[in-house]
Amino acid sequence: MLVRLYETIFITRLDTEADAVEKLRLRLAKAIETDGGVELKLADWGKRKLAYEIAKQKKGNYWYFGYLAAPAAVKECERQLRLSTEVLRYQTVRLSELSQLTDFDVEAERNRVVGLTPEREEDEEEQYLRRQDEYRGSRGRRDDDEDEAMEDLA
Amino acid sequence: MKPAEPARQRRFGRRKVCPFCADKTLYIDYKTPSMLKRFISERGKIVPRRISGVCAMHQRALQTAIKRARIVALMPYSSSTAD
Numbered sequence: 001m002l003v004r005l006y007e008t009i010f011i012t013r014l015d016t017e018a019d020a021v022e023k024l025r026l027r028l029a030k031a032i033e034t035d036g037g038v039e040l041k042l043a044d045w046g047k048r049k050l051a052y053e054i055a056k057q058k059k060g061n062y063w064y065f066g067y068l069a070a071p072a073a074v075k076e077c078e079r080q081l082r083l084s085t086e087v088l089r090y091q092t093v094r095l096s097e098l099s100q101l102t103d104f105d106v107e108a109e110r111n112r113v114v115g116l117t118p119e120r121e122e123d124e125e126e127q128y129l130r131r132q133d134e135y136r137g138s139r140g141r142r143d144d145d146e147d148e149a150m151e152d153l154a
Numbered sequence: 155m156k157p158a159e160p161a162r163q164r165r166f167g168r169r170k171v172c173p174f175c176a177d178k179t180l181y182i183d184y185k186t187p188s189m190l191k192r193f194i195s196e197r198g199k200i201v202p203r204r205i206s207g208v209c210a211m212h213q214r215a216l217q218t219a220i221k222r223a224r225i226v227a228l229m230p231y232s233s234s235t236a237d
Contacts, residue, residue: 091222
């Protein structure tokens with residue numbers, strides 16, 4: 001069964017009881033396991049101030065949930081989070097291309113997603129040249145127009 | 155408003171290098187608001203790369219990261235006060 005690596009962050013209300021969270025976790029685990037998914041990590045990030053109010057709450061308890069699951073299972077997972085009254089907000093992000101159950105390295109997958117790991121190492125001179133090119137490229141026509149406009153004003 | 159210095163001078167200003175290209179170990183992650191904070195204005199707007207000097211590829215990554223961070227209230231959509 002094909003599964004993919006996902007991570008979900010969800011925020012619960014501060015007054016949520018521990019066993020309510022545990023119940024939620026069980027429901028999520030059940031949803032994930034239906035199609036051969038595996039629960040990898042559930043981390044409590046603790047209390048945090050929200051950057052903006054959600055449902056009149058200024059603070060929330062953050063949870064990080066990493067798992068392997070089939071796409072349909074994620075849908076069910078999100079449905080559970082939506083139905084739960086304790087959850088203020090949730091967000092699921094897919095962490096990689098197709099990944100099989102057996103071999104995966106969460107850390108490596110994370111790096112691959114954003115594409116920060118270069119496919120080939122550039123030597124320093126190449127890097128320098130490319131950066132210069134990029135710099136020139138970023139000074140587009142719009143910028144020059146702006147400069148001219150400034151001159152016109154002056 | 156920009157300072158009204160002559161355009162010629164600005165053109166030969168110090169070259170900015172993308173901080174993410176300079177340090178390949180830096181990872182743009184929506185879960186680290188402390189790092190992303192450098193790339194938003196006091197108002198909470200994403201700083202254009204013409205000002206921050208970030209390269210196109212990393213600006214794109216930053217953009218998604220900041221937007222994701224906003225969804226889970228790790229970063230503000232807008233704020234009327236300075237950080």
